[in-house]
Amino acid sequence: MAAPVYQAPPMPTDAEIARDVRREKRGRIGGRGALYLAATAFALFAALPFAWMLLTVFKQNSDLYDPNLNPFLYNDPPTLQNIGYLFAQTEYATFIRNTLLVAVLVVVITLLAAVPAAYSLTRLAGRWGESLGIAIFLVYLVPPTLLFIPLSRVVADLGLRNSVWSLVVVYPSFTIPFCTWLLMGFFKSIPWDIEEQAMIDGYSRIGAIWRTVLPISIPGLLTVVVFSFALTMHEFVYALAFVTSSAQKTVSIGVTTELIRGDVYFWQSLMAAAALVAIPIALLYNAFLDRFIAGFTMGAVKG
Amino acid sequence: MAVVEVRGLTKRFDGTGAAAVDGIDIASRDGEFLVLLGPSGCGKTTLLRMIGGLEPPTAGDILIGGRVVTDLPPRARQIAMVFQSYALYPHMSVKDNIAFPLKAANMPKAAQQERIAWAAGILGIDHLLGRKPRQLSGGQRQRVALARALVREPNVFLLDEPLSNLDAQRRASARDELQQFQRRVATTTIYVTHDQVEAMGMGDRIAVMEQGHIRQLGPPQEIYDEPADTFVATFVGSPPMNLVPDPAAGDLLGFRPEHFQPAAADGVNGAARFPFHVHRMEYLGAERLLYGEVGEAKVIARFPVTVPIPVEPGATAEFAVPLRHLKRFDAKTGLRRPARSVS
Amino acid sequence: MTAGTPAVDLVEQRPSRYLLDRAGVLGPLLLLPTVVYIVALVGVPLVLAILYSLSDVTVGDQSLDFVGLRNFGDAIGNATFRQALRNTFVFTLVSQVAVLVLANILALVLSADFKGKRLVRFLVLLPWTTPIALGALGWLWTLDNVYSPIDFVLRRLGLLGIGSPLGQRWEGTNALWLAWPDLAQLTVLTVHVWRTLPLATVILLAGLTAIPQDVKDAANVDGAGFFRQLVWIRIPLLLPIMAVAVLYGIVFTFTDMTVVFIVTRGGPVDSTQVLASWAYFRGIEGGSLGQGAAIALFLFPVLVGVAAMMLRLARRTETV
Numbered sequence: 001m002a003a004p005v006y007q008a009p010p011m012p013t014d015a016e017i018a019r020d021v022r023r024e025k026r027g028r029i030g031g032r033g034a035l036y037l038a039a040t041a042f043a044l045f046a047a048l049p050f051a052w053m054l055l056t057v058f059k060q061n062s063d064l065y066d067p068n069l070n071p072f073l074y075n076d077p078p079t080l081q082n083i084g085y086l087f088a089q090t091e092y093a094t095f096i097r098n099t100l101l102v103a104v105l106v107v108v109i110t111l112l113a114a115v116p117a118a119y120s121l122t123r124l125a126g127r128w129g130e131s132l133g134i135a136i137f138l139v140y141l142v143p144p145t146l147l148f149i150p151l152s153r154v155v156a157d158l159g160l161r162n163s164v165w166s167l168v169v170v171y172p173s174f175t176i177p178f179c180t181w182l183l184m185g186f187f188k189s190i191p192w193d194i195e196e197q198a199m200i201d202g203y204s205r206i207g208a209i210w211r212t213v214l215p216i217s218i219p220g221l222l223t224v225v226v227f228s229f230a231l232t233m234h235e236f237v238y239a240l241a242f243v244t245s246s247a248q249k250t251v252s253i254g255v256t257t258e259l260i261r262g263d264v265y266f267w268q269s270l271m272a273a274a275a276l277v278a279i280p281i282a283l284l285y286n287a288f289l290d291r292f293i294a295g296f297t298m299g300a301v302k303g
Numbered sequence: 304m305a306v307v308e309v310r311g312l313t314k315r316f317d318g319t320g321a322a323a324v325d326g327i328d329i330a331s332r333d334g335e336f337l338v339l340l341g342p343s344g345c346g347k348t349t350l351l352r353m354i355g356g357l358e359p360p361t362a363g364d365i366l367i368g369g370r371v372v373t374d375l376p377p378r379a380r381q382i383a384m385v386f387q388s389y390a391l392y393p394h395m396s397v398k399d400n401i402a403f404p405l406k407a408a409n410m411p412k413a414a415q416q417e418r419i420a421w422a423a424g425i426l427g428i429d430h431l432l433g434r435k436p437r438q439l440s441g442g443q444r445q446r447v448a449l450a451r452a453l454v455r456e457p458n459v460f461l462l463d464e465p466l467s468n469l470d471a472q473r474r475a476s477a478r479d480e481l482q483q484f485q486r487r488v489a490t491t492t493i494y495v496t497h498d499q500v501e502a503m504g505m506g507d508r509i510a511v512m513e514q515g516h517i518r519q520l521g522p523p524q525e526i527y528d529e530p531a532d533t534f535v536a537t538f539v540g541s542p543p544m545n546l547v548p549d550p551a552a553g554d555l556l557g558f559r560p561e562h563f564q565p566a567a568a569d570g571v572n573g574a575a576r577f578p579f580h581v582h583r584m585e586y587l588g589a590e591r592l593l594y595g596e597v598g599e600a601k602v603i604a605r606f607p608v609t610v611p612i613p614v615e616p617g618a619t620a621e622f623a624v625p626l627r628h629l630k631r632f633d634a635k636t637g638l639r640r641p642a643r644s645v646s
Numbered sequence: 647m648t649a650g651t652p653a654v655d656l657v658e659q660r661p662s663r664y665l666l667d668r669a670g671v672l673g674p675l676l677l678l679p680t681v682v683y684i685v686a687l688v689g690v691p692l693v694l695a696i697l698y699s700l701s702d703v704t705v706g707d708q709s710l711d712f713v714g715l716r717n718f719g720d721a722i723g724n725a726t727f728r729q730a731l732r733n734t735f736v737f738t739l740v741s742q743v744a745v746l747v748l749a750n751i752l753a754l755v756l757s758a759d760f761k762g763k764r765l766v767r768f769l770v771l772l773p774w775t776t777p778i779a780l781g782a783l784g785w786l787w788t789l790d791n792v793y794s795p796i797d798f799v800l801r802r803l804g805l806l807g808i809g810s811p812l813g814q815r816w817e818g819t820n821a822l823w824l825a826w827p828d829l830a831q832l833t834v835l836t837v838h839v840w841r842t843l844p845l846a847t848v849i850l851l852a853g854l855t856a857i858p859q860d861v862k863d864a865a866n867v868d869g870a871g872f873f874r875q876l877v878w879i880r881i882p883l884l885l886p887i888m889a890v891a892v893l894y895g896i897v898f899t900f901t902d903m904t905v906v907f908i909v910t911r912g913g914p915v916d917s918t919q920v921l922a923s924w925a926y927f928r929g930i931e932g933g934s935l936g937q938g939a940a941i942a943l944f945l946f947p948v949l950v951g952v953a954a955m956m957l958r959l960a961r962r963t964e965t966v
Contacts, residue, residue: 032760039755039763042752042755042766042770043766043769043770046769046771046773046843047772048788049781049784049787050772052784052787052795053787065793067819113680114680116675116676117676117679119676120672120675120676121677124676126317126669132677134960136680138956138957139688141897141956142692143897143901143945145925145945146695146901146942146943146946146949147691147692148930149695149698149935149938149939150691150692150695154687154691154694173683173688176683176684177684194393196377196384196386196390197384197392199356199376199377199378199667200357200377200382200384201378201383201403201407202377202378202407204664204667205666206672207407212394216393234777236779237904237922240926240930241926252779252780255783256779267787267790267793271783274784278772278777278781281775281777282768282771282775282776285771285775286767286768289771293848293849293852296849296894297849297852297853297887359668376664376667378667379664
């Protein structure tokens with residue numbers, strides 16, 4: 001009885017190998033081409049409004065508001081007048097000041113609440129810590145658009161209607177949950193040994209946290225600072241619903257509601273107002289991106 | 304200097320029914336090097352952490368220097384602990400690591416300097432004081448951790464497998480250093496390990512633990528020669544003690560591989576004889592091991608390389624154990640039976 | 647003895663002095679501020695939202711008079727609400743399908759090495775890093791009825807203006823992106839894709855880099871080519887992380903009102919209205935808090951669903 005015998009494929013000839021190598025190379029060059037094409041297309045799509053924004057900022061009226069001129073060129077020499085106008089003739093500086101005030105205070109409140117909470121959940125809560133942490137994280141998903149109507153009443157009851165302080169009080173309700181979650185990830189990565197050693201060495205638990213856990217998690221704390229800062233700059237709905245007088249507005253709503261009005265066009269200044277905020281935040285965000293993502297992926301991805 | 308004592312100490316982790324530490328009573332002697340030896344999960348580390356105040360006990364009491372410290376946090380116990388990881392503070396220099404317990408005690412700066420120099424001198428790490436922990440080798444880290452433990456002259460040293468992060472060669476010399484260090488400072492030391500070589504080599508006494516209980520407490524020699532039950536008999540010693548059923552009494556007969564020798568070599572009386580069916584021989588340099596069976600039971604015999612082996616793998620030969628090396632265990636409970644004459 | 651005898655003097659022992667060292671005491675205490683914050687500013691408003699939706703509360707008359715489900719009935723009876731409901735679902739579903747496809751491609755692109763990758767990454771992330779309101783403002787100006795640079799390009803390409811091959815509507819000098827209902831809807835959709843694509847991409851990218859090198863090596867040794875690896879290794883391993891990315895996209899698109907509010911203000915003739923923006927116009931600008939709350943509550947079931955799926959994913963990753 002003849003068992004079926006496995007026949008090895010014949011060895012390729014030199015010519016065949018050379019042909020395969022050529023094919024492979026051609027395929028790789030084609031792949032590179034597609035790669036650059038796709039990268040360019042995505043970058044253009046993402047950057048289009050920003051490019052147009054930046055181009056606009058330095059244009060003179062006579063150049064910008066003539067539809068027959070090529071909008072991608074400076075037909076008249078570029079100018080800084082529009083930025084000057086923004087600060088001299090509008091309340092932009094006030095908006096910036098308000099925004100920074102809110103952001104700094106929100107960051108402080110967030111740190112004061114989220115750091116102890118995250119520590120408690122990772123170290124002291126035992127088996128419930130993780131579940132409770134996820135529950136708090138889910139609070140981050142409750143959107144402002146669901147809460148802004150009743151919150152406007154709460155804000156009024158607190159006597160904060162139409163004041164930046166309403167935002168200082170309300171914003172931590174979404175920065176604290178996400179930042180607690182972010183910090184839990186950081187604290188989990190610090191070995192328990194370190195703080196236990198500090199307690200053995202003669203410190204109370206709070207002393208051990210202060211002297212070992214916090215110094216070691218400085219990168220995590222920085223992440224939280226940047227993230228709550230950025231979230232504050234991003235927020236629009238609450239600010240729109242709670243604040244109506246222009247002296248109290250933040251950049252997000254100030255620029256879009258105050259500067260956009262009127263029949264006199266000043267798109268250049270408007271775009272300057274947006275770009276001056278957008279670019280620093282984008283740079284800040286990029287520096288901390290990987291850490292934010294670790295939080296967003298809920299630890300499903302270990303970096 | 305202080306004696307550590309625990310009474311009826313029990314720890315149940317919430318949710319799980321079984322106790323990690325199950326009503327243990329044990330007392331150290333003053334200045335003693337006491338080893339807690341057992342397999343992983345036997346409760347030895349939990350016991351150590353309760354003594355250190357890192358884990359609240361479910362029941363029972365802990366006494367240090369005659370005072371009950373059960374409900375006190377670690378800082379009120381005047382103890383020092385060295386973790387398996389050494390737990391050096393990564394953001395501090397070696398010097399600041401060592402100074403850390405002194406700062407907690409609000410010691411004046413000048414006195415701190417003096418003590419740091421003293422502890423660093425004892426452990427020979429003077430030249431490392433300016434470094435950060437990540438710039439140190441494993442052995443250096445261990446010494447820094449010991450210096451930090453030593454510097455405030457604690458009542459007790461608690462050591463949790465401090466050698467397990469070292470490579471095998473470094474471990475032997477570290478054992479020696481550690482024991483000399485302990486003799487020199489003469490502070491009561493409780494040392495947790497799963498490594499019987501460390502336990503036998505360093506301990507004044509060894510407490511062998513299993514499943515939350517202490518199986519036997521005694522000097523290394525006693526643990527090895529007179530095991531209290533079959534667990535201790537097989538956990539201590541490498542290869543472990545052989546256990547062979549005694550058909551006559553329904554007991555288990557235990558004997559060490561080095562006492563299991565060809566019957567002819569032993570001569571005549573005063574020995575129990577067994578037919579040993581040999582499967583395989585293993586050369587280990589200075590000695591050789593014979594693997595085989597007596598009846599159904601797997602048995603190992605050990606020969607120094609200087610002794611010729613009279614049997615080939617595959618063959619069966621008559622082997623014998625001198626009666627004084629034959630230990631008898633209850634087959635059901637595993638407990639040692641009191642010695643009695645064997646006919 | 648080396649340096650003095652260590653003293654046995656244990657610090658005075660009163661366990662009550664050390665209350666804050668106990669996990670059972672300190673734990674809840676540290677958690678308290680966060681819990682208070684969440685209860686007061688998320689929990690209470692959530693309950694209030696439900697109470698409002700069942701009452702006739704307005705900005706002028708803050709008393710809660712129970713009116714049953716009338717607000718919900720009124721909302722559903724309104725044609726604009728039905729348009730907003732439909733829009734909310736369509737915008738979310740279509741944009742997230744597009745994001746899923748594009749994010750996979752973009753993540754593959756960004757996981758490769760090429761010149762200028764850092765710049766491309768920075769640009770691609772801009773829509774997410776920029777405050778939404780300002781990004782939307784950028785689009786508003788980019789799609790301006792008269793000065794849109796896109797219109798200029800289309801004119802140069804001959805797609806816009808007299809004789810346009812695209813049909814009669816394109817024969818004017820401008821496309822009027824925000825004046826035609828269908829174009830306005832397309833615009834809102836595009837802005838949502840533009841805005842949620844970066845987050846989905848970086849989440850997928852994190853997943854891609856987390857695929858263990860030995861799995862990739864094994865696949866290479868086994869002779870699996872690019873597409874075979876894509877179908878049999880990358881996609882299956884990335885599925886949970888894709889789900890996470892899409893869930894965020896759903897939350898952010900479904901509940902968003904900023905894009906609509908700034909780019910179209912819900913127009914033309916309410917054709918781009920969504921639940922969130924309609925709730926704002928009715929509740930805050932129209933002053934009918936009860937109506938607004940009822941409309942916003944329609945967001946809730948989907949959010950609960952998303953939260954449940956997040957929870958399942960989180961549990962799954964926990965056990966792995």
